[in-house]
Amino acid sequence: MLSPLATGIAAGAGLTGLLGLAAGGYAYAALWPPSTLFGQALIAPPRRGELALTFDDGPNPAWTPQLLDVLASHGAQATFFLVGRYAQAEPALVERILAAGHVVGNHSWSHPNLAMTAGVRVHLELAQTRDTLEQITGQRVHWFRPPFGARRPAVLKIARSLGMTPVLWNAITNDWSEPSADRIAHRLTAKIDRQHRNGWAANVVLHDGGHLALGVHRGPSVAAAGQLLERYESTHKFVTLDAWSDADRRL
């Protein structure tokens, strides 16, 4: 029996995913967030009005501190999917994220495309990052987001074997290359509102770092996060992924 959450995910994947695969769309199915053909991952529960802001590719000493200030000014908590090698380089910043009440997740050690990576290296990427984060924070790491959203069943199985639940998203735009904070916020708002109309929580991706280098410019993403906090603070509840732990257990 499928739970409402699993049903929602399956309905989103369904026929289109199968057709994509039949058309030789391996990459399509491996990269498309709602596809369950490559294993199940948490996207969002059917909880209208909950909004999880998630930030990938940090910690970034150039922009994560500003982002923490923006979140603090709204009293909101978020989830940070950290690149292991950056966390190792910036342990004090990881501690600051935790101290502010946010949740950190595993985004691999070096951000490869895990759909194209041998299992033994996938295990190393995830385990090394998990161990580094746990050493810095003294807390278990419960969440894993595959770089680029790229996965196959073995990747998700390895993540679960290391005690982590795979997470994707349902609201994203090209914030890493878009110079206008207004346009980033506008595009994400349309997606958040659509999830809301359909009765789903929003799982929003923004980037406070970049996988190619430490210290990249993320001013537009941080400003867009501020705009979303302004827009939704009276209508939505900002949650970390820990608020959805029970939802994931129903999968």
Ligand SMILES: [Zn+2]
């Ligand atoms: Zn990433």
